[in-house]
Amino acid sequence: MISSYDAAILENQQLAPSIWRLQLDVAALAQQVRPGQFVQVRVTNTYDPFLRTPLSVHDCDAKAGTIALLYQTVGTSTHALSRLRPGASVNILGPLGNGFTLPPARSNGNFALLVAGGIGIAPLLFLARELVAKKVSTRLLYGARTAADLTGIDAFEQLGVAVACCTDDGSQGLKGNVVDLLAGYLQSGAAGDVYACGPTPMLRALQQLVRSKGLAAQFSLEAYMACGLGACLGCVVAVPGGGYAHVCTDGPVFKEREVEL
Amino acid sequence: MSTVDLRVNIGGLQLKNPVLTASGTFGYGIEFQSFGDLNALGGVVVKGTTLEPRAGNPPQRVVETAAGMLNSIGLENPGVDYFLEHYLPQLRSLGVTTIVNMAGNSVAEYCELAERLQQPGIAALELNISCPNVKAGGMAFGTSEKLVEEVVSQVKEHSRLPLIVKLSPNVTDIARIAQAAEAAGADALSLINTLLGMAVDHRTRRPILGNVVGGLSGPAIKPVALRMVWQVAQAVQIPVIGIGGIMTAADALEFIICGASAIQVGAANFVEPVAAWQIIDGIAAYLKENGMTDIKQLIGSLEI
Ligand SMILES: Cc1cc2nc3c(=O)[nH]c(=O)nc-3n(C[C@H](O)[C@H](O)[C@H](O)COP(=O)(O)OP(=O)(O)OC[C@H]3O[C@@H](n4cnc5c(N)ncnc54)[C@H](O)[C@@H]3O)c2cc1C
Ligand SMILES: Cc1cc2nc3c(=O)[nH]c(=O)nc-3n(C[C@H](O)[C@H](O)[C@H](O)COP(=O)(O)O)c2cc1C
Ligand code: FES
Numbered sequence: 414m415i416s417s418y419d420a421a422i423l424e425n426q427q428l429a430p431s432i433w434r435l436q437l438d439v440a441a442l443a444q445q446v447r448p449g450q451f452v453q454v455r456v457t458n459t460y461d462p463f464l465r466t467p468l469s470v471h472d473c474d475a476k477a478g479t480i481a482l483l484y485q486t487v488g489t490s491t492h493a494l495s496r497l498r499p500g501a502s503v504n505i506l507g508p509l510g511n512g513f514t515l516p517p518a519r520s521n522g523n524f525a526l527l528v529a530g531g532i533g534i535a536p537l538l539f540l541a542r543e544l545v546a547k548k549v550s551t552r553l554l555y556g557a558r559t560a561a562d563l564t565g566i567d568a569f570e571q572l573g574v575a576v577a578c579c580t581d582d583g584s585q586g587l588k589g590n591v592v593d594l595l596a597g598y599l600q601s602g603a604a605g606d607v608y609a610c611g612p613t614p615m616l617r618a619l620q621q622l623v624r625s626k627g628l629a630a631q632f633s634l635e636a637y638m639a640c641g642l643g644a645c646l647g648c649v650v651a652v653p654g655g656g657y658a659h660v661c662t663d664g665p666v667f668k669e670r671e672v673e674l
Numbered sequence: 675m676s677t678v679d680l681r682v683n684i685g686g687l688q689l690k691n692p693v694l695t696a697s698g699t700f701g702y703g704i705e706f707q708s709f710g711d712l713n714a715l716g717g718v719v720v721k722g723t724t725l726e727p728r729a730g731n732p733p734q735r736v737v738e739t740a741a742g743m744l745n746s747i748g749l750e751n752p753g754v755d756y757f758l759e760h761y762l763p764q765l766r767s768l769g770v771t772t773i774v775n776m777a778g779n780s781v782a783e784y785c786e787l788a789e790r791l792q793q794p795g796i797a798a799l800e801l802n803i804s805c806p807n808v809k810a811g812g813m814a815f816g817t818s819e820k821l822v823e824e825v826v827s828q829v830k831e832h833s834r835l836p837l838i839v840k841l842s843p844n845v846t847d848i849a850r851i852a853q854a855a856e857a858a859g860a861d862a863l864s865l866i867n868t869l870l871g872m873a874v875d876h877r878t879r880r881p882i883l884g885n886v887v888g889g890l891s892g893p894a895i896k897p898v899a900l901r902m903v904w905q906v907a908q909a910v911q912i913p914v915i916g917i918g919g920i921m922t923a924a925d926a927l928e929f930i931i932c933g934a935s936a937i938q939v940g941a942a943n944f945v946e947p948v949a950a951w952q953i954i955d956g957i958a959a960y961l962k963e964n965g966m967t968d969i970k971q972l973i974g975s976l977e978i
Contacts, residue, residue: 414708415708415709416708416709417709417947417948455945455946460741460742460892460893460894460921461740461741462738463738463739463741463742463743463892463893463941463945464738464743464944464945465944465945506947636733636734637733637734637735637736637737638736639736639743639745639941639944640699640943640944640947641944642701642705642706642944642947643701643705644699644700644701644705644706644943644944645698645699645736645745645747645944646698646721646730646735646747646750647735647736647745647747648733648735648736649730649733649735649750650733651732651733655729656729657729657730657733657750
């Protein structure tokens with residue numbers, strides 16, 4: 414059930430020049446949230462910023478009762494968030510959205526290809542954790558602007574996920590974008606279910622690639638949101654055949670063929 | 675709280691307290707069920723409803739602005755038939771005081787809509803002649819005294835339910851529009867709808883909203899809304915419902931003091947989904963603290 418929680422900040426740590434990881438003590442949420450779902454964070458109690466900030470659940474430890482958010486400082490809200498310190502608390506609404514559809518447990522022969530562009534890495538760690546727990550063989554393909562922007566690879570490797578990287582400037586891994594990285598990987602005849610999150614142009618290119626290879630894919634999308642609850646009808650994405658879907662309630666995760674990017 | 679009487683009568687619409695949720699900001703109420711008892715609210719004004727389903731405007735549809743937000747939803751809604759089949763039975767079984775916000779492109783459309791909405795479970799109609807986000811109709815009706823008179827008097831002939839006329843702030847003299855609606859038979863007025871606004875990205879030199887312009891709401895518009903509610907309350911005899919930037923009980927009380935018999939909570943629902951419930955409690959607490967027993971003692975009590 415969607416609820417409002419005052420979550421104590423356990424840690425708010427800078428991982429890269431503009432990327433932070435926020436760890437929250439919020440047991441009731443940690444026990445029900447699924448990979449791909451998000452929360453609406455009220456960063457301050459002022460009217461500036463006014464709206465809440467939607468952030469994906471990056472990681473979750475149901476036993477410890479904690480969740481982690483991974484965020485990029487891009488504007489007022491995210492910068493304000495980076496100034497909060499342990500001991501303080503933030504109000505969050507969640508769990509919101511549908512989350513990724515996971516394959517049935519122990520479905521042998523299932524391969525998962527996680528594809529992240531930039532901060533699109535955020536929802537994929539929690540997903541990887543659950544896939545690995547289901548014994549799904551999981552690989553991460555991760556692209557960012559520079560080596561410094563590639564964050565949290567260790568956490569994936571600790572789960573036993575194979576990681577391949579690329580950067581726009583070639584400072585780490587292949588020089589190029591993550592869709593090219595995936596195309597190269599698929600050339601060997603490899604296949605798998607694709608789970609992706611990243612900027613829209615990346616997802617658009619990825620959509621073409623997975624269609625040409627006949628792979629199933631789920632995309633976690635972003636849209637500018639006001640409520641996150643299905644009430645304002647602000648967060649739309651076009652769907653094939655006309656009309657719109659609502660990213661906060663119908664998504665944020667969509668099957669690749671459900672959306673016009 | 676049992677000692678204070680929060681009941682108000684809005685042109686024949688009996689409310690258990692003066693706190694309603696504003697159209698387009700609270701869905702059909704169902705979306706907020708996990709945050710509180712919908713039945714404890716004065717009422718829920720549902721999303722603007724049209725005869726036919728509408729897909730709404732292209733994205734981007736919302737953007738934050740200083741102490742507020744712009745929206746250009748464009749009246750996305752599943753149409754009146756779907757509302758009657760799908761949402762009304764749920765609202766009825768929950769006992770929610772349901773007010774339907776109606777939008778149309780022509781007087782005939784408004785009348786047909788009003789007729790279709792004469793249903794058990796609907797407590798009142800709110801005539802939206804003030805939506806800035808649709809090309810035909812919408813705000814065009816609400817900015818001309820002659821059109822306001824025509825649409826209000828015609829809809830009254832097709833409806834037995836209390837009719838609340840929702841006014842646009844995008845006019846030169848809101849008191850005259852209010853008087854035109856009153857003369858044509860409106861049972862109550864609600865104001866304000868959003869102020870027409872715009873946001874631009876200087877880096878890309880493009881408008882941020884897909885529709886280019888949109889409606890401004892939130893705390894940024896409260897002073898304008900308060901002034902208009904005060905002016906209109908003085909200009910008409912029928913009850914006035916105050917809307918615009920109400921975030922807290924203090925905000926709501928200011929509107930009531932300026933002459934509003936009830937208020938609607940809008941964009942605040944996005945920021946704090948329990949806002950409407952908190953405002954009810956806050957109003958009751960204020961009355962008690964000030965030795966009042968009835969909300970009606972406060973309505974229009976502004977001292978100048
Ligand atoms: C479902 C969902 C999950 C997300 N998960 C993450 C995540 O895990 N990590 C992360 O870093 N970012 C995530 N985002 C994006 C994040 O919400 C925005 O970066 C953040 O809101 C920017 O706010 P700001 O005030 O710092 O920047 P602003 O200066 O306000 O805006 C910077 C950019 O963020 C976009 N943005 C601003 N406000 C919103 C909003 N309310 N809704 C959507 N987009 C907005 C703007 O269009 C602009 O492009 C997610 C977005 C959505 C919709
Ligand atoms: C996202 C959004 C959608 C809205 N949709 C409608 C609508 O369908 N019909 C209507 O009469 N007003 C609509 N409004 C206007 C509100 O009901 C209200 O009049 C306005 O937002 C001012 O109040 P606020 O500042 O408290 O939000 C909408 C407002 C917002 C923010
Ligand atoms: S963000 Fe309000 S409906 Fe999706």
